Amino acid sequence: MDEPVLELEDVHKSFGKLEVLRGIDLTVGRGDVICVIGPSGSGKSTLLRCINLLEPPERGRIVLEGRDITRARKAELNFVRRRIGMVFQQFNLFPHKTALENLTVAQRTVLDRSKDEALAKSRALLERVGLADKMGEYPERLSGGQQQRVAIARALAMNPHVMLFDEVTSALDPELVKEVLDVMRELVAEGMTMVVVTHEMGFARDVADSVAFMDGGVVVERGTPEQVLSNPGEERTRQFLGAVLGH
């Protein structure tokens, strides 16, 4: 069996007295798509922030492509973040830069790509997410769905080995959700390794290799979408799904 891309062992994280992650174990193989679901406050976002070390975990181990990155320092931190792309709920595009410049700036500064190389890469990616005609626009002139697609392209421009998605459709108007999910489905089809925190159960059911249900800072249950979403073994999972899908 291939070595896993990402391995989490007993990861703990607290903010003051609040223990947000209470021992997370998670293995992600190459090309795997893991969807993480769970009620708000269950630690899903914090989990993603720990994986790319925006929040350093207090205990446990995070192994990226066979390398223990838990205590990574400066130079190594930047190595980690180059291999892990992240897309945020609030897009976090740079408002003073055009769509194209949003993609080029890190390529130029972090990867030392030439201007031409960075521009070519950025244009190709913006075309791929359907924004060929918006390259020169500033974020405030783009719809939420367009901004989020730029954000995905910006992360992809760094050639990441793993992509993290943090509720990327939660801030979008309902009619804009599909265009973003479509881009993500394409990524799945291309074999990208992805950890997706989401409330889109339909998306999870369609594309996930496995679904993890989190509650109270632990992974309560993990299995195929069929198992977790249709025949959950745990009572807490059932309650959550009942609340989300029920009505």
Add this chain to the structure above:
Amino acid sequence: MGIFFHQYFDLDIIRDNFSFVLAGFGQTLLLSVVGAALAMSWGLVLALLRQSPGRPMMPVRALAITYIDVLRGIPLLLVILLISGSIPFLTFLPQTLRAPDFFGKPDIFWFGVLAIALTYGAYYAEVYRAGLEGVPYGQTEAARSLGMSHAQSMRHVIVPQAIRRVIPPILNDFIALMKDTSLVQVIGYVEVVRAGREVQAETFNSSALTLGALMFIVFTVPLARLVDRLIARQQAQTRRAPV
């Protein structure tokens, strides 16, 4: 009423001394622009030092905070006197610094500019700090998640946005700075207030000082209006921005 009008608005005195007072105002502007350019740069350096991350940078942060506190806590006049009355006697400094005459300007000009830059740098540092802290944390997270270092994310993402936010308060402080350049006259530099005072001493009439005041107003009032408009525009943008 005639005496009052004559004392402040004697048109003959204003006409005779117009070019002298105007030349003085030219020096006021020069002191302001050079002083402000240095103060703005120094202030940004101070603000960034104050924001430098991590435990090893603790002494740097403490030093920056102390500097800002001290320089905001003492009068500019005192700093001017301290600098002009001491630097010429610091014999360990090279002659070009003890008696600076860059660009043909006399040493008292440069001492004045230095005092303004040191003092207003502390004020500007606080303005920049507010600007840096006002940039949403998501911007830092996005930059760091792309692998940018602290310095890279500051330079390409945070500082450009912060500067946009602080343009109005910076201009506001520039008005205060411009008025404070008149303090440099105490070490003998002839700017607009000194020019008006010399005319006043010769003629026992204050009209030249009134003229100087008018010159200030022609500059500062439009600047104040510009600040208002920039603030109004920023507020409109903030209202439009989502979430």
